[in-house]
Amino acid sequence: MDAIRLGVNIDHVATLRQARGTTYPSVLAAALACERAGAHGITVHLREDRRHIQDDDVRLLRHSIATRLNLEMANSKDVLARALEVKPHEVCLVPERRAELTTEGGLDADGQRSTLRDTVAALQGVGTVVSLFVDPEPRQIAAAAELGAEYVELHTGAYCRYAGAAAEGELRRLMDAAEQAHAAGLGVNAGHGLTLENVGPILRLPWLDTLNIGHSIVAHAIFVGLEAAVRAMLAKLK
Ligand code: PXP
Numbered sequence: 001m002d003a004i005r006l007g008v009n010i011d012h013v014a015t016l017r018q019a020r021g022t023t024y025p026s027v028l029a030a031a032l033a034c035e036r037a038g039a040h041g042i043t044v045h046l047r048e049d050r051r052h053i054q055d056d057d058v059r060l061l062r063h064s065i066a067t068r069l070n071l072e073m074a075n076s077k078d079v080l081a082r083a084l085e086v087k088p089h090e091v092c093l094v095p096e097r098r099a100e101l102t103t104e105g106g107l108d109a110d111g112q113r114s115t116l117r118d119t120v121a122a123l124q125g126v127g128t129v130v131s132l133f134v135d136p137e138p139r140q141i142a143a144a145a146e147l148g149a150e151y152v153e154l155h156t157g158a159y160c161r162y163a164g165a166a167a168e169g170e171l172r173r174l175m176d177a178a179e180q181a182h183a184a185g186l187g188v189n190a191g192h193g194l195t196l197e198n199v200g201p202i203l204r205l206p207w208l209d210t211l212n213i214g215h216s217i218v219a220h221a222i223f224v225g226l227e228a229a230v231r232a233m234l235a236k237l238k
Helices: 011-020 027-036 053-064 079-084 113-125 136-147 157-159 164-183 200-204 216-223 226-237
Strands: 005-009 040-044 070-073 090-095 129-134 152-154 187-191 208-213
Touching: 005 070, 005 187, 005 216, 005 226, 011 027, 011 040, 011 216, 027 040, 027 053, 027 226, 040 053, 053 079, 053 152, 070 079, 070 129, 070 164, 079 113, 090 113, 090 152, 136 152, 136 164, 152 164, 157 164, 157 226, 164 187, 164 200, 200 208, 200 226, 208 216, 216 226
Parallel strands: 005 040, 005 208, 040 070, 070 090, 090 129, 129 152, 152 187, 187 208
Antiparallel strands: none
8 A cells, every 4th residue: 555645734834933023934945844854745724814824935835845735725715816826736625713723623515515616616727636624524525525626634633632432433433434535536635633642543544645744743843853853754654
């Protein structure tokens, strides 16, 4: 079986920059360091409040990285316009609430079919592959397939928060969702809250293509450097 691919989310390199309004640390330099270490893609979230990644970061990354750019975004008019202009390789549509610390739950693809349908089609129209970030629920996977997305990204946040039997139960739900997604013709990605310590069991998900991991890698990088932190995660995925 092919190794699971790693998309490194570098939002929090930008968080550090925005905290002081400086020009450093460079988000592009961080992306290139991740690539040197073997990352298969670079992920950034252009939030509506622009709290970390900025429009110019997305443009620069799109033209400067050698791997694939995965843009996470809410289904909002302003951010969609940016995405259609930049044409990332992939867009992962996520729910967004302004006050949240990070993406809290999966997208309600089932409940928002009518508003998502045009967005999925518009992105695909400029050649962007579309993924929907969903909780491991049968009706959300079915909606993603019906909307014509190419991938789902399964939300691993609950698995990461739980321990013991609850974590095992959530892992089972993720495995079932991955099977359902594959059977419906969807590619399977996963992510959120993953660390060197908790990622192991997630590798049991069937049909897993890419894991998108950010916060824990950037945090580890404080002690060992970004390339070493990415290599450490890649070693876990082998
Ligand atoms: N996948 C999605 C859809 C996300 O929104 C995020 C957080 O931006 C991640 C993956 C990465 O999560 P973490 O930073 O917890 O690794």
